[in-house]
Amino acid sequence: MNEMSKNENLDIQIYNFAYLDENTKRMIRRALLKALCIPGYQVPFSSREMPMPYGWGTGGIQVTSACLIPKDVLKVIDQGADDTTNAVSIRKFFQKTANVAVTEKTSDASLIQTRHRIPETKLKEKQILVYQVPIPEPLRFLEPREVETRKMHALSEYGLMYVKLYEDIAKHGHIETAYAYPVKTNGNYVTDPSPIPKFDNPKMNNSPAIQLFGAGREQRIYAIPPYTNVKSLDFEDYPFEAMKANFKCSICGSSNSYLDEIIVSDDGKRSYICSDTDYCKEQTKLNSKKEDQL
């Protein structure tokens, strides 16, 4: 027993608060503040190796580490769910290294780290939303050379992106891009919103919350401050449309939230459920309250 408690103490002493050392945090903090001053611009930073593989949120976790305070209530979601592997392990990581309180409730959280979704519940002022970003450069699949994409951003030369969207229309009759749909931030930089479904794009516009983006492997940090104009790229005759599957959630019955499609039987029967597990729980509670009143 004594041995164990000794080891537990050791655990706490091994790590600096929230894992990263103070020098790394300073470097990330400087990048974060400049990112907030230049909305949508990707600030290079010297990303550290984290105790998880690239692609599992090494960028988001570094941003969260640099931002966490002891008073924070942390929520971590992966595709909207609080209970998937990535979300659970990141949440445990910060419970262990920062000893912060955690929650699944969007409205109770002061800092939310997310992979590929924005919560359905409206965010509030001073809430921080940290996105995990795989490819921060929206032009990368169109132009592989960093020197060139950097120049394109400097000159606001985004014709190539419009050509891509136009080709979508020419081929499919509509803009095919369904996730990581490019946006223009504060009327200046074209920005990758990370692979959120385009259903979530309108939530980024004029949000009261602080949106921070971390790409670990690609070593970039960017930000969208609160109350910032975020416009999804489109054409006058093909305006942007936030779409979702045209069904109701089979658990809570909501028709407003983003749905995941699941196959429920061997003969391919489909069912749709809310991707945001917290929202789904809240709706279910509201429904049962309504039933009680009847």
Place this chain on the structure above:
Amino acid sequence: MEHYPFSENSINSSIAFRSLVNATSYPGRTFQINKLNKPSVLSNAAATILITLCDNESNVYLSKDYNTEEVRNWLIFNTGAIISNKKNADFVIGTWKSLLPLNEFKIGVPEYPERSATLIIEETKYKKVKCSIDGPGIKNKLHIDLPNPELFIENNNLYPLGLDFYFTNDLEILSIPRSTKINVINSEY
């Protein structure tokens, strides 16, 4: 321990940084900073910015009232920062008048707009002009007092290049980043 700027370094620096994030995210609004051990000439807020953000890669320009042995020793001992000239400075500290003209500070380059100076303006003893501000982080237009608003308008015209400002006064901090648009309400000068 009482000689260190923060009593519990990693905890207090995180709390200080959160105030900076909030101030930068919501320009024109005042946010509170905690007390720390610092040279007497510096305000708590200005000292907090330097301690939280500077390391041995940071060039700091101290204008004449702040370029004292006490400040230099404190800054170099605690952060390893480099005392630099105006041209190379990443962080600049001084009263408004002592920092003019602003065009000597670096504003970044089109490919790297973040390679620009952050100006920390101490004291509020400048000629105030009523302005209304708008832009990212501001819900409805805000009214604040600024010195020489024409310089902030000029700075905003450089966007996405430009300087980022923090106004510090004792325990208070307020930011005007380059993205903030300024309109003069009463122009008496």
